[in-house]
Amino acid sequence: MRFFFLRIYDTYRFILRFWKEVFLPPYEPKEILNQFFEVGIRSLAIISLTGFITGLVFTKQSRSSLAEFGATSWLPSLMAIALLRALAPLVTALIVAGKVGSKFGAEIGSMRVTEQIEAMEVSSTNPFKFLVVSRVLATICIVPVLAIYMGFIGLLGAFVNVYRNEQTSFVSFFQEAFVKISFLDLFVLVLKSAVYGFTIGMAGCFTGYYADQGTVGVGRAANTAVVVSMFLIFIEEMLIVTLVNSYK
Amino acid sequence: MDTGSNNTIISLRNIRKSFGSLDVLKGVDLDVYKGENLVVLGRSGSGKSVLIKIIAGLLTPDTGTIRVLDKDVGQLNNKELQELRTKIGFSFQNSALYDGMNVRANLAFPLVRNKKNLSSQEVESAIKQVLEDVGLSRSIDQMPAELSGGQKKRIGIARTLILQPEIMLYDEPTAGLDPVTSVEINELINEVQERYNTSAVIITHDLTCAKSTGDRMVMLSEGCFLRQGSFEEVFSTDDPTVRGFYNYNFISDS
Numbered sequence: 020m021r022f023f024f025l026r027i028y029d030t031y032r033f034i035l036r037f038w039k040e041v042f043l044p045p046y047e048p049k050e051i052l053n054q055f056f057e058v059g060i061r062s063l064a065i066i067s068l069t070g071f072i073t074g075l076v077f078t079k080q081s082r083s084s085l086a087e088f089g090a091t092s093w094l095p096s097l098m099a100i101a102l103l104r105a106l107a108p109l110v111t112a113l114i115v116a117g118k119v120g121s122k123f124g125a126e127i128g129s130m131r132v133t134e135q136i137e138a139m140e141v142s143s144t145n146p147f148k149f150l151v152v153s154r155v156l157a158t159i160c161i162v163p164v165l166a167i168y169m170g171f172i173g174l175l176g177a178f179v180n181v182y183r184n185e186q187t188s189f190v191s192f193f194q195e196a197f198v199k200i201s202f203l204d205l206f207v208l209v210l211k212s213a214v215y216g217f218t219i220g221m222a223g224c225f226t227g228y229y230a231d232q233g234t235v236g237v238g239r240a241a242n243t244a245v246v247v248s249m250f251l252i253f254i255e256e257m258l259i260v261t262l263v264n265s266y267k
Numbered sequence: 268m269d270t271g272s273n274n275t276i277i278s279l280r281n282i283r284k285s286f287g288s289l290d291v292l293k294g295v296d297l298d299v300y301k302g303e304n305l306v307v308l309g310r311s312g313s314g315k316s317v318l319i320k321i322i323a324g325l326l327t328p329d330t331g332t333i334r335v336l337d338k339d340v341g342q343l344n345n346k347e348l349q350e351l352r353t354k355i356g357f358s359f360q361n362s363a364l365y366d367g368m369n370v371r372a373n374l375a376f377p378l379v380r381n382k383k384n385l386s387s388q389e390v391e392s393a394i395k396q397v398l399e400d401v402g403l404s405r406s407i408d409q410m411p412a413e414l415s416g417g418q419k420k421r422i423g424i425a426r427t428l429i430l431q432p433e434i435m436l437y438d439e440p441t442a443g444l445d446p447v448t449s450v451e452i453n454e455l456i457n458e459v460q461e462r463y464n465t466s467a468v469i470i471t472h473d474l475t476c477a478k479s480t481g482d483r484m485v486m487l488s489e490g491c492f493l494r495q496g497s498f499e500e501v502f503s504t505d506d507p508t509v510r511g512f513y514n515y516n517f518i519s520d521s
Contacts, residue, residue: 134359143352
């Protein structure tokens with residue numbers, strides 16, 4: 020129990036330190052750009068594949084229910100709402116948590132146990148700023164971009180299914196798709212993706228930064244980063260949806 | 268080497284450090300003089316690495332004062348501590364090279380961060396110079412994973428030398444190396460002392476390393492210094508701890 024509360028206190032201090040150091044010079048623009056590439060470009064392939072399949076399969080599964088009421092023409096707007104309000108940010112965050120969160124945990128954890136973080140400190144470099152701030156900023160900025168991208172790719176998957184069944188043109192599919200989408204939907208998509216990005220970056224970096232017990236600790240850091248991120252993402256999803264619906 | 272009080276570059280007084288209920292250092296006093304290589308001997312777990320990390324400001328002692336180059340480490344703010352660290356080179360037990368960077372980037376890392384006005388040509392020429400000094404000019408584009416244990420040690424030492432430190436701290440410089448490579452690293456430590464005019468603290472349990480690199484040595488056991496002096500002075504005793512430590516090490520010319 021004591022360990023649990025100490026961990027909570029460490030997490031609180033870690034988050035506080037992030038917000039303090041993010042605004043203080045010196046900045047690490049080169050490392051931040053490097054992490055943008057690592058988080059963004061290197062995740063594109065899996066995000067594209069998952070987004071396309073999600074859109075295609077979800078449309079296929081929804082078709083039969085809507086067909087009973089002769090409402091298959093609603094498929095474009097149904098898919099746009101489902102993807103942009105829920106699926107795209109949630110699925111993107113879960114994929115990034117698995118791919119990037121585990122990488123952060125393992126990478127920083129192995130740097131911790133092989134004394135590379137201490138080597139940075141004695142080189143008069145702030146390892147927190149170099150390793151943690153750059154990575155968390157990258158996930159905060161890139162996860163929303165990936166979520167929007169996945170939303171678009173998901174709609175393409177949906178379009179393929181709709182086109183095969185109803186021969187709807189590309190332009191009219193997207194016109195119908197965006198009829199029900201408001202600015203608030205896009206704003207919430209970006210906002211909650213940024214929150215998920217912060218969660219993923221923080222969980223990965225925190226577990227790695229405090230890794231111990233050699234290679235076992237590195238494995239545990241990578242594993243904990245994914246489990247904690249996913250757990251928190253679902254809780255955050257529930258809270259944000261409740262909050263937004265009460266606002267509406 | 269001058270052992271006068273105004274030539275003391277590192278001074279530790281009453282240093283205590285515990286981890287939970289384990290007392291690692293129990294009131295240690297130590298002086299390191301300008302130009303000397305001081306060896307700290309001791310068995311694994313005797314507190315040697317903790318001592319060297321306290322000197323580098325990586326660990327904070329529970330009690331006691333540390334003065335390095337006339338600065339009280341405990342009283343320094345972050346900026347002052349970072350400035351002081353540019354004068355201290357730390358060679359880690361496992362070399363601690365950055366896995367994701369090649370040798371050139373590893374060596375450039377501390378330099379570009381601490382000397383921001385250097386041109387890229389000056390950085391490149393400094394890298395080539397230190398690589399030449401450690402005898403590894405050809406490894407400049409290799410990744411750490413492609414280097415042998417001895418090469419990693421040399422690159423680790425080169426990375427500390429690039430900032431022209433006044434003090435070198437070596438943590439188990441010959442650990443995990445074969446005897447021939449160990450001798451080469453010992454020679455490199457002596458060359459560094461001569462060429463860069465450094466003072467050094469060398470943590471080791473390898474008596475061959477201690478004898479060939481140390482001007483003076485101290486023996487740490489259970490958080491206290493047992494003996495200090497020259498190699499011969501330290502081991503001319505019937506103390507069972509010291510004799511036991513000596514007997515488990517093989518020295519060809521002893």
